[in-house]
Amino acid sequence: MIAFIEDFISSSGSVTSAEALRDLYLDAVESEGYQNAVFARTRDRRVVDIPWMRFPNGYADRYVTSGWDQIDPVVQFVHSARRPFAWSDACGKTKLSQRQKAFLADCRDMGVHSGITIPLHGPGTDVDLISISLRDERGAPPNRLAMIYGLTFQYRLRLSELNNEKLSSGQDLTAKEIECLKWCKEGKTNWEIGEILSISEKTVEFHLSNTIRKLGVSNRITAVVKGIQTGIISI
Structure with a gap:
């Protein structure tokens, strides 16, 4: 996907x-x-x-x-x-x-x-x-x-x-939020991301929730799309 x-x-x-x-x-x-x-x-x-x-x-x-x-x-x-x-x-x-x-x-x-x-x-x-x-x-x-x-x-x-409309840059994402978003792009679950980053599943959920809110989107998929579009993460 x-x-x-x-x-x-x-x-x-x-x-x-x-x-x-x-x-x-x-x-x-x-x-x-x-x-x-x-x-x-x-x-x-x-x-x-x-x-x-x-x-x-x-x-x-x-x-x-x-x-x-x-x-x-x-x-x-x-x-x-x-x-x-x-x-x-x-x-x-x-x-x-x-x-x-x-x-x-x-x-x-x-x-x-x-x-x-x-x-x-x-x-x-x-x-x-x-x-x-x-x-x-x-x-x-x-x-x-x-x-x-x-x-x-x-x-x-x-x-x-x-159309030269301004897009939110997402520059206020923290390093940990960007890390979680990168692994989200790779299709990892919250549990898997937690294991990779040595943090709890709840903490991953917290970081991704903040990321979704800051980017003005409604779910993980659109957060990844906007993250790529705005250069926060790469393809």
């Missing part, structure tokens, strides 16, 4: 345009079986901009002309979500109206279903999101959500870099 993300980080670092970065990301998620994808900006539970999308013919026009963003359970749920989620989870936590149920049935009929969404929170009520989904009835690849999150997080970091 980490090796796949490292390859993507390396490849994305060499692209020089947002369009090339988008195509690289779409190729990466398609290799995981996801043929549909959309990058959207939302505000107050409405879609306000769609920088890019890849859907079956006719789906995007139908979505816009029907005002589906007003009833889409994913758009409604993304504002309170802090981690990636499967669409089925969002729907399971929402009491769906008949119109929403009909919307989801229409999506499946048009080849858009079994998706996951990664929320990318901005200021106020602004939330960017990337959703990827399948076009057929087979199940999504199991246990790959963290990897998809890592790819998406790197896409967003590199896009910010291309």
Whole structure:
């Protein structure tokens, strides 16, 4: 998993345009079986901009002309979500109206279903999101959500870099936090890192928790991605 993300980080670092970065990301998620994808900006539970999308013919026009963003359970749920989620989870936590149920049935009929969404929170009520989904009835690849999150997080970091947006440098990480992050990149568990560094498992957990907080991310995978992106650790 980490090796796949490292390859993507390396490849994305060499692209020089947002369009090339988008195509690289779409190729990466398609290799995981996801043929549909959309990058959207939302505000107050409405879609306000769609920088890019890849859907079956006719789906995007139908979505816009029907005002589906007003009833889409994913758009409604993304504002309170802090981690990636499967669409089925969002729907399971929402009491769906008949119109929403009909919307989801229409999506499946048009080849858009079994998706996951990664929320990318901005200021106020602004939330960017990337959703990827399948076009057929087979199940999504199991246990790959963290990897998809890592790819998406790197896409967003590199896009910010291309757009000259400031990234947190993570320069306030301690030496021990950086050490733990380096071993985290190698796929070591907290117990294994503790054995290597001669510290307790709880202490490793403490250092990694601080690292995640300081880097402004939500888990180990994205901490590693941001650590590589900002030069704290190397590939």
